[in-house]
Amino acid sequence: MKAAGEDNCAKLVAAYLRSIGVEARYINPREAGLLLSSQYGNAHVLPESYENLRKLRDNKEIMIFPGFFGYTPEGHIATFPRGGSDITGAILAAAVNAELYENFTDVDSVFAANPKVIKNPRPITELTYREMRELSYGGFTVLHEETLEPLFYAGIPVCIKNTNNPNCKGTMIVPERKYIPNQVIGIACDTGFCSINISKFLMNREIGFGRRLLQILEEEGLSYEHTPSGIDNMSVILRESFFSREIEERVVNRMRVVNRMKNELMLDDIHVQHGMAIVIIVGEGMYNSIGIAARATGALAKSSINVEMINQGASEISMMFGIRGTDADKAVRALYDEFFSE
Numbered sequence: 001m002k003a004a005g006e007d008n009c010a011k012l013v014a015a016y017l018r019s020i021g022v023e024a025r026y027i028n029p030r031e032a033g034l035l036l037s038s039q040y041g042n043a044h045v046l047p048e049s050y051e052n053l054r055k056l057r058d059n060k061e062i063m064i065f066p067g068f069f070g071y072t073p074e075g076h077i078a079t080f081p082r083g084g085s086d087i088t089g090a091i092l093a094a095a096v097n098a099e100l101y102e103n104f105t106d107v108d109s110v111f112a113a114n115p116k117v118i119k120n121p122r123p124i125t126e127l128t129y130r131e132m133r134e135l136s137y138g139g140f141t142v143l144h145e146e147t148l149e150p151l152f153y154a155g156i157p158v159c160i161k162n163t164n165n166p167n168c169k170g171t172m173i174v175p176e177r178k179y180i181p182n183q184v185i186g187i188a189c190d191t192g193f194c195s196i197n198i199s200k201f202l203m204n205r206e207i208g209f210g211r212r213l214l215q216i217l218e219e220e221g222l223s224y225e226h227t228p229s230g231i232d233n234m235s236v237i238l239r240e241s242f243f244s245r246e247i248e249e250r251v252v253n254r255m256r257v258v259n260r261m262k263n264e265l266m267l268d269d270i271h272v273q274h275g276m277a278i279v280i281i282v283g284e285g286m287y288n289s290i291g292i293a294a295r296a297t298g299a300l301a302k303s304s305i306n307v308e309m310i311n312q313g314a315s316e317i318s319m320m321f322g323i324r325g326t327d328a329d330k331a332v333r334a335l336y337d338e339f340f341s342e
Helices: 004-019 048-058 085-095 129-137 148-154 209-219 245-252 256-265 292-302 325-340
Strands: 024-026 062-064 069-071 077-079 101-105 126-128 158-162 171-174 186-199 233-239 269-282 309-312 318-324
Touching: 004 024, 004 062, 048 085, 085 101, 085 148, 126 129, 129 148, 129 171, 129 186, 129 269, 186 325, 209 233, 209 256, 269 325, 292 309, 292 318, 292 325, 318 325
Parallel strands: 024 062, 101 158, 126 171
Antiparallel strands: 069 077, 158 171, 186 233, 186 269, 269 318, 309 318
16 A cells, blocks of 8 residues: 555556657566565665666666565565655666766755755755765755665765756755865754663773663664763663654663663663754864864854754764754754854
8 A cells, every 4th residue: 555656656657658659668666676675664675676677777768667665575565764765766776877866856955954944044056975864864854864875886966856946956966075164064953862871880891881782772673873972871862763652661660671781781770861852063074174063062052952962973074962852943043043144
């Protein structure tokens, strides 16, 4: 049922194009060889799909390929996460070694901040794969965050364009671009996070402590987002959707998992903090730039926003701040004013 909309739409579009004299045909994902893992609703493409799909290069017609779903090696339909049609297009572009992948959406370009929060935010004309990946992770829904992986490895640029305004140049996503030092290219924010906070005296002296903690989460089927830590404490940031209160009771309320943590890790304390948001500033120009963190935290402080977690990746193209979910929009406005005000 989930795949039927995309599939039937593709068949209708192909039929319509043929009816007006255009050489076009519908491509069945199973016959084309788009093979996915058995993680229904969160499937991943299998490596052999690229070799299978490469044969599509030989077709002369316009090919109408439905997005969002493929088939497991056993022949069962499997779907990507919500927004997975972007992923399908990226896989096809990589498989046929396309010169360009155009992704049509409902906006003229990628913007420096959410237009629902910032009035008339600055459009972004060009950004890198890494920058777009960070912004997508932080809540930019213009492109699914998993879309860029096959394009990154194939070195294929992406152009984001508006279906309703196709003459607009849009935004180009490229492997590398020229940048200005200190430049923040975008600000993203996403809510729906929680944090498992644990503490134990002399935690830093225990070899393998972090691995054992994360192994418990792995065995519970939980994936984590960030793990900021101190010498005697550690926080594991997860999405609320992966960590329901039902599971939390197994972790916190003296049941099996908390007993494992208490007994195997001998924790002094464990508690869960709900209702968090992650706000991210992104830009290749931040690399080795001085004062970015001071400006960001200063802007948040002026807006009376308490920073509960700071995390900067080794690539130094992004900086994340954990805040209360209720402060999400206020934080985006404060940071936008700091880095984009004329």
